[in-house]
Structures are given as structure tokens and as C-alpha cells.
Amino acid sequence: MKIDAVDFFYFAMPTIEDIGDGSQDALLIRVAAGGYVGWGECEAAPLVTIAALICPMSHSACKPVLASILGAPLDSPRDIDRIHAAVHRNSMDVLQADHALSGVDIALWDVLGQRFGEPVWKLLGYERAYPKTAYASMLFGQTPQETFDKARSMRERGFRAVKFGWGDFGTTTPQADRDQVMAAREGVGADVRLCIDAGTIWADDYMQAHARLDALKAANVHWLEEPFHTGALSAYRALAAQSDPVLLAGGEGAHNEHMARHMIDYGGVGYIQIDTGRIGGITVAKRVADYALTRNVRFVNHTFTSHLALSASLQPYAGIREHDLCEYPVELKPLAYDLTGAHLLPDANGDIHLPDAPGLGLTPDLTALKPYLVETDITVGGKTLYKTPTL
Amino acid sequence: MKIDAVDFFYFAMPTIEDIGDGSQDALLIRVAAGGYVGWGECEAAPLVTIAALICPMSHSACKPVLASILGAPLDSPRDIDRIHAAVHRNSMDVLQADHALSGVDIALWDVLGQRFGEPVWKLLGYERAYPKTAYASMLFGQTPQETFDKARSMRERGFRAVKFGWGDFGTTTPQADRDQVMAAREGVGADVRLCIDAGTIWADDYMQAHARLDALKAANVHWLEEPFHTGALSAYRALAAQSDPVLLAGGEGAHNEHMARHMIDYGGVGYIQIDTGRIGGITVAKRVADYALTRNVRFVNHTFTSHLALSASLQPYAGIREHDLCEYPVELKPLAYDLTGAHLLPDANGDIHLPDAPGLGLTPDLTALKPYLVETDITVGGKTLYKTPTL
Numbered sequence: 001m002k003i004d005a006v007d008f009f010y011f012a013m014p015t016i017e018d019i020g021d022g023s024q025d026a027l028l029i030r031v032a033a034g035g036y037v038g039w040g041e042c043e044a045a046p047l048v049t050i051a052a053l054i055c056p057m058s059h060s061a062c063k064p065v066l067a068s069i070l071g072a073p074l075d076s077p078r079d080i081d082r083i084h085a086a087v088h089r090n091s092m093d094v095l096q097a098d099h100a101l102s103g104v105d106i107a108l109w110d111v112l113g114q115r116f117g118e119p120v121w122k123l124l125g126y127e128r129a130y131p132k133t134a135y136a137s138m139l140f141g142q143t144p145q146e147t148f149d150k151a152r153s154m155r156e157r158g159f160r161a162v163k164f165g166w167g168d169f170g171t172t173t174p175q176a177d178r179d180q181v182m183a184a185r186e187g188v189g190a191d192v193r194l195c196i197d198a199g200t201i202w203a204d205d206y207m208q209a210h211a212r213l214d215a216l217k218a219a220n221v222h223w224l225e226e227p228f229h230t231g232a233l234s235a236y237r238a239l240a241a242q243s244d245p246v247l248l249a250g251g252e253g254a255h256n257e258h259m260a261r262h263m264i265d266y267g268g269v270g271y272i273q274i275d276t277g278r279i280g281g282i283t284v285a286k287r288v289a290d291y292a293l294t295r296n297v298r299f300v301n302h303t304f305t306s307h308l309a310l311s312a313s314l315q316p317y318a319g320i321r322e323h324d325l326c327e328y329p330v331e332l333k334p335l336a337y338d339l340t341g342a343h344l345l346p347d348a349n350g351d352i353h354l355p356d357a358p359g360l361g362l363t364p365d366l367t368a369l370k371p372y373l374v375e376t377d378i379t380v381g382g383k384t385l386y387k388t389p390t391l
Numbered sequence: 392m393k394i395d396a397v398d399f400f401y402f403a404m405p406t407i408e409d410i411g412d413g414s415q416d417a418l419l420i421r422v423a424a425g426g427y428v429g430w431g432e433c434e435a436a437p438l439v440t441i442a443a444l445i446c447p448m449s450h451s452a453c454k455p456v457l458a459s460i461l462g463a464p465l466d467s468p469r470d471i472d473r474i475h476a477a478v479h480r481n482s483m484d485v486l487q488a489d490h491a492l493s494g495v496d497i498a499l500w501d502v503l504g505q506r507f508g509e510p511v512w513k514l515l516g517y518e519r520a521y522p523k524t525a526y527a528s529m530l531f532g533q534t535p536q537e538t539f540d541k542a543r544s545m546r547e548r549g550f551r552a553v554k555f556g557w558g559d560f561g562t563t564t565p566q567a568d569r570d571q572v573m574a575a576r577e578g579v580g581a582d583v584r585l586c587i588d589a590g591t592i593w594a595d596d597y598m599q600a601h602a603r604l605d606a607l608k609a610a611n612v613h614w615l616e617e618p619f620h621t622g623a624l625s626a627y628r629a630l631a632a633q634s635d636p637v638l639l640a641g642g643e644g645a646h647n648e649h650m651a652r653h654m655i656d657y658g659g660v661g662y663i664q665i666d667t668g669r670i671g672g673i674t675v676a677k678r679v680a681d682y683a684l685t686r687n688v689r690f691v692n693h694t695f696t697s698h699l700a701l702s703a704s705l706q707p708y709a710g711i712r713e714h715d716l717c718e719y720p721v722e723l724k725p726l727a728y729d730l731t732g733a734h735l736l737p738d739a740n741g742d743i744h745l746p747d748a749p750g751l752g753l754t755p756d757l758t759a760l761k762p763y764l765v766e767t768d769i770t771v772g773g774k775t776l777y778k779t780p781t782l
Contacts, residue, residue, distance in 0.1 A: 010771075016447065017450075018448070021454070024449060024450055024721075025447075044447050044486065045443070045446050045484065046447075047444040047446040047447065047771060047776075048446050049651065051436075051439040052439050055436050056403070058407065058415060058416050058436050059408075059413050074556060088594075088620075092591065093435070094439055094441070095439070096485075096486045096487065099486050182567075204649075229479075229649065231649025231650060231653070233648060233649070233653065255486055257621065257622075258623060262657075265625075301573065374772045377769050377770040380438060380765060380767050381403075381766060382766065
């Protein structure tokens with residue numbers, strides 16, 4: 001097969017709120033090859049990512065991402081590897097390229113899955129897809145009481161792991177943060193795994209994070225996520241040396257395999273969190289999962305958007321039994337929830353099961369999506385480089 | 392002062408060639424504050440960078456770069472630091488943000504320079520700007536003979552350092568590369584510093600680079616640049632352990648301070664090469680220069696575009712006498728050369744001197760630029776988010 005067409009669609013909620021909720025818009029990628037159609041989603045700023053796909057060439061290492069994809073052969077996973085190598089060579093100086101490639105890569109795997117009638121995880125070499133314990137991923141409440149109520153309701157819904165993050169956490173006093181964390185623990189109960197997400201709030205300031213460690217230990221927190229920027233490796237390393245038994249987690253900011261390895265090798269994280277919609281897709285995420293296994297670090301998805309993105313983000317470590325957690329967004333905006341007709345719902349045990357259907361096992365619901373479509377036009381030097389195609 | 396306006400302009404040569412020449416287009420940024428006007432240039436894909444500046448908000452950490460800049464106070468370098476912190480917080484998930492911020496940062500320093508009547512290097516705390524030995528930066532010839540001729544002509548023009556890169560280097564055999572490197576050495580003569588730029592051609596393949604080391608040593612090469620991707624730190628480290636007396640150089644791909652530090656701390660480079668038009672501007676480049684000094688690593692600019700960009704890229708290490716080399720592009724396309732009316736020309740010694748004039752000491756020649764202007768329109772959801780402003 002050859003890649004015949006790559007189309008992309010920008011969707012958004014009618015109003016975008018100024019909160020840490022990444023489910024308010026979406027960039028969907030549709031790939032057609034050999035009569036098959038696959039879908040992927042970029043977890044990225046839609047307009048900037050569209051520009052990376054179609055921008056005019058600046059020089060030999062600064063070409064639009066699509067230039068390395070359209071017309072390329074697609075008969076096996078090796079062809080996807082070749083496309084990655086070409087994009088990295090030809091779009092090296094387009095910083096946004098990895099985010100753009102991510103959604104395309106996911107769609108390419110979906111196409112191969114249709115072609116061979118196999119789920120992606122099987123094409124990745126896994127014998128089976130183990131169930132993952134869903135952790136409910138939520139924003140902190142505005143008060144400890146609100147956090148307690150959210151935590152309690154997640155417990156009642158049967159989740160065996162819960163994560164709170166963002167909101168005001170880390171921006172006021174250690175005591176205020178302690179109150180939030182303790183409220184979360186009280187709400188979920190003693191037997192639920194509790195994770196805390198600092199959302200890089202302390203940049204690279206080790207002391208700010210250190211001032212919260214006692215509270216995290218007292219609340220028996222499973223992991224502390226993103227105390228620092230993805231690149232602040234020495235701060236990660238210093239904190240990891242003090243945080244036991246609380247593990248450090250990070251990696252959602254990694255936009256290539258190198259950065260994820262650095263978090264493991266130099267940062268000392270216990271969990272590496274990978275968003276397939278950012279790091280370069282399923283291909284790169286799988287390489288990170290393989291590497292994590294050799295370093296005794298646990299792989300976990302980062303997903304805060306649709307169930308299409310959720311399926312894509314679980315494929316890379318589906319067959320690794322001991323890496324048993326998965327992020328499960330529970331506060332999706334209607335756009336992200338309606339993006340697929342089918343959903344990956346937790347079973348009575350709070351576990352998520354990947355579909356056995358070909359490809360990602362989920363497809364976008366185009367009728368439901370239509371009202372969210374954002375018509376976009378980009379004209380450069382009198383030439384229309386992008387115009388929202390027909391859905 | 393407050394930042395009253397930020398405008399940006401996309402310029403391009405009528406034809407963009409598929410070669411490693413980054414001088415074929417340009418994105419210029421104009422900042423107005425308190426009646427002063429400053430200019431900066433992004434070394435980045437223009438359309439993608441424009442999109443990063445003006446894209447609709449996706450969520451609280453995925454806002455357009457301009458949202459953190461327009462209206463912000465600008466009375467001192469501390470205000471520029473605050474703008475950086477705001478952009479990193481508010482545009483954390485816009486991968487292209489660092490490239491966009493770079494040109495804005497440069498223009499902000501230019502404005503402050505106008506305001507205080509001082510060159511930027513003085514505002515950065517340097518007592519004086521030391522001359523830098525210009526190294527002529529060129530693409531390899533298509534044959535060793537052509538490379539020899541180019542090298543000879545650079546020697547005749549008085550350059551005391553020359554760098555060759557890209558072309559076919561690294562893509563065929565070690566013997567072919569040896570012929571090219573030897574031709575370059577023969578052309579420049581024994582007393583000129585010769586550097587070789589592999590342009591990341593071996594990705595992370597240590598053995599490919601290792602196979603060229605003997606030839607590089609035999610030609611008394613000063614540095615080998617970018618044998619690997621910026622992130623391939625363990626490959627850099629392994630090669631650095633074998634390359635003496637050839638130093639490794641890298642860092643142009645760094646789009647934040649962390650990445651540059653990683654090249655130094657984990658990669659073992661002897662030269663850290665920073666493009667102010669990519670890493671986040673003069674502010675971030677200066678932080679890297681300060682750090683390099685403490686680690687006994689030499690700072691050098693990366694510049695392959697206009698003399699406005701050249702001035703911006705020399706400011707961060709202007710006052711460090713022992714960091715004495717500077718990249719000097721000698722094959723600029725007319726757009727990049729005509730971008731400024733004045734130029735930084737090597738003296739009889741082959742040295743470049745930064746201007747004493749306020750700010751960057753160079754301004755764009757708008758009349759000369761006009762024919763290169765690329766009219767650009769971006770419309771999202773029926774709203775025009777960008778339209779090339781009046782030059």
C-alpha cells in the first residue's frame with residue numbers, strides 16, 4: 001500500500017475555559033492507504049500542529065511534516081519506522097514536528113490494524129492485552145472539602161486508584177497543599193492508590209518540592225507527578241533520592257524518545273508517563289516502554305482527552321502485565337467524550353480492557369463531531385495551504 | 392513602559408532550494424514599547440512560529456505565546472525574565488513556543504537598549520565586547536576539489552577559522568568523508584582552525600561517528616559538530632571519551648536552557664553552540680554562557696542567517712574573552728544579507744566586532760525587505776487571527 005491521503009480536522013468546545021483541562025479541543029488525523037482508513041489524535045495545539053504539517057519548506061531540514069508521509073509505502077511496522085526517520089531528517093528544525101507526527105503515527109498503526117485484521121497491540125508483538133487498573137484523573141477541588149467530595153465519589157464509582165492535580169496545588173503554602181492531599185486521602189480511603197500531580201509548578205526548585213514531601217509520605221501517596229519541568233533532571237534526581245516510598249513520575253512533556261530516556265537515566269523517575277499524542281505516536285511510546293522494562297521503571301500512559309487517544313496510549317504497554325496502572329480521564333468535556341461512539345469503560349474491578357477489534361478498536365463518531373468542527377484557512381503568498389476538508 | 396505591540400513578518404526568497412541553507416526565509420519580530428521599537432529574528436519555520444504566537448487557547452497551559460507578552464511591563468531585564476516565566480507556564484504545551492519566544496526576546500532586549508542608550512551586551516553586565524575570530528561557515532562542495540577551492544578562497548579572504556558541513560558528508564563511506572576533510576584541510580592550510588559539521592547525520596549511531604575519528608584527527612580538526620541528535624547524550628559521551636584532541640560541539644537544537652545543560656553535563660561537549668533565535672533568545676543564551684563558563688566548556692554562537700541574527704547571537708558571550716570563536720555565515724542568500732543595511736564585517740585580522748550602538752546596533756532595511764514579504768492569512772472559526780501587517 002501507499003499512503004494516499006492525510007487529512008486533519010480541528011475541533012473545539014464553543015468556549016475554552018482557562019483551566020488545566022486538555023479535553024477542550026482536538027486535532028484528529030485521518031490517513032487513507034490502500035482502501036483502508038485510520039484515525040489518530042494529536043495531543044497538541046491544533047493550529048500550530050496544522051501549520052507544522054503543511055508549512056512551506058524553509059530549507060532541507062525544515063520541511064512540512066506531510067512531505068515525508070504522503071505517498072510513502074505502508075505495508076509493515078518497518079515502514080512506519082522509515083517514516084519516522086524521514087520526518088526527523090526532513091523536519092528536524094520544525095520544533096512542533098513531533099506533536100504533528102504523533103497523530104499521524106497513531107493513524108498509520110490504525111490503518112495497519114485494519115489491513116491485517118489485528119489490534120495494534122498484537123502488531124506490536126504482544127500476545128495479549130492485560131487489563132489495566134484505571135486511575136481516575138481529576139483536577140483538585142477549589143477547597144479541601146471539594147477535593148474530599150470528588151475523591152469520595154471516585155471511590156463510590158469503584159476506582160482503585162485516583163489522581164489529583166493542578167488547581168492551586170503548589171502555588172500557595174505547604175500547609176494548604178497538605179490539607180488538600182489529606183482531604184484526598186480521606187476521601188478515597190486507605191485502600192485506594194492516591195497519586196498527586198504538581199503540573200511542573202515548581203519549575204526546577206527542589207526546595208519547594210521538598211517542603212511537601214512529609215505530607216505526601218503521611219498521606220501514603222503512590223507517586224508525585226511532575227514536580228519540575230521535564231528538563232530539570234538534576235532536580236528530579238535530588239528529589240528522587242529523598243522521596244521514598246513516594247515514587248516520582250514524569251515524562252508527559254517528552255516529545256521524543258531521548259527525553260523519556262533522560263527522565264529515566266538521569267532523573268530517576270519510578271514511573272515514566274508517555275502521551276502517545278505528543279511523543280511521536282505509538283511507535284516511539286513502544287520504544288520507551290521497552291526501555292523502561294530494562295530499567296525497572298514502570299510505564300504508564302498520559303491521557304487527558306478522548307477514548308480514541310486512550311486506546312492509542314494503552315497499546316504501547318498493553319502486554320506488560322506488571323505495568324498495571326492507566327490514566328483514565330473522568331472529567332472529559334462533551335467534545336472529547338462524544339469523539340467516539342464507543343468507550344473504554346472500567347469493569348466491576350475498576351479495570352480497563354483494550355478492544356480485540358482491528359486497529360485501535362474505536363472510531364470517531366463523525367456525526368457527533370460535526371458541530372465542534374472549527375473551519376480553518378491558511379493562505380501563504382496567495383496560495384491556500386490548508387482549508388478544513390470535508391468530514 | 393508597557394509592551395504596546397508585537398508584529399511579525401514572514402520573508403522568503405522567491406525559490407526555496409532543498410539544501411541545508413537556513414538563510415532562505417526569515418521571521419522578523421517587531422516590538423513597540425514606550426515609543427521605542429526593537430527587532431528580533433526567529434531561526435524557525437515562519438508559518439509554524441506565527442501559529443504559535445497567535446493560536447487559540449487550548450487550555451490553561453496551552454495559550455498563544457503573545458498572550459503572555461502583550462501589555463506586560465518592560466522596564467528592566469528582570470521584566471524579561473518574568474515574561475519568560477509566564478510564557479513557559481502559559482504555553483508549556485505549545486511545542487513551538489520556544490522558537491517563537493526567541494525572536495520576541497531579542498526584540499525586547501533591543502527595545503531596552505534603545506531605552507537606555509546602551510548596547511545589549513552592556514545591559515547583560517559585560518564591561519566590554521571582545522572581538523571574536525570569525526569562522527567562515529560553509530556547505531561542503533559536491534566534490535573534494537570543490538571543497539578545496541572553497542577552503543582556499545576562505546583562506547585568501549583572511550579567515551583564520553573555517554567550518555564545512557552538510558552536503559553528502561556522513562552519508563556515503565568513511566573514505567569519501569576522509570577525502571572531503573583532507574581537501575578542506577589542504578585548502579585552508581595548516582594554520583587555520585578547521586571545524587567539521589556532521590549535521591546530526593548519524594542520529595545516535597556511535598560506530599558511524601567512530602569510523603570517521605581517525606580522519607578528523609589526521610586533519611587536525613578543531614571540533615566535530617553534531618555527530619548525533621541533540622538528545623543522544625550517551626552517544627555524545629561515548630564519542631567524547633575517544634575524540635581527543637578533536638572536541639565535540641553541539642547544542643543548536645537546544646530549545647531551552649535544560650537541553651543545553653544536558654549537552655554539557657551528560658554529553659561531554661567541549662563547545663556549546665547556541666542559536667539565540669531558537670533557544671528562547673538572548674536571555675536564555677546568556678544563562679547557558681554563564682553555565683558553560685563554570686563547566687570549562689566554550690560557548691559559541693550558531694548563526695546561519697542575517698546579520699541582525701548574528702548580532703543577537705554574539706551578545707550573550709560578548710564579554711567572555713576566552714570564548715573567542717564565532718560562526719560567520721559567508722554564503723547568505725540575498726534576503727538574509729539585505730535584511731540589514733549595515734553588516735558586521737571581519738577586520739584585517741579576521742575578527743568580528745560588536746557595535747557600540749544601542750540595542751543590537753543593527754536595524755532591518757525595510758525597503759530592501761519589501762520584495763521578500765510573504766503575505767500570510769490565518770482564519771480560524773471565521774475570525775482572522777493573523778494577517779501580514781503593514782511593514
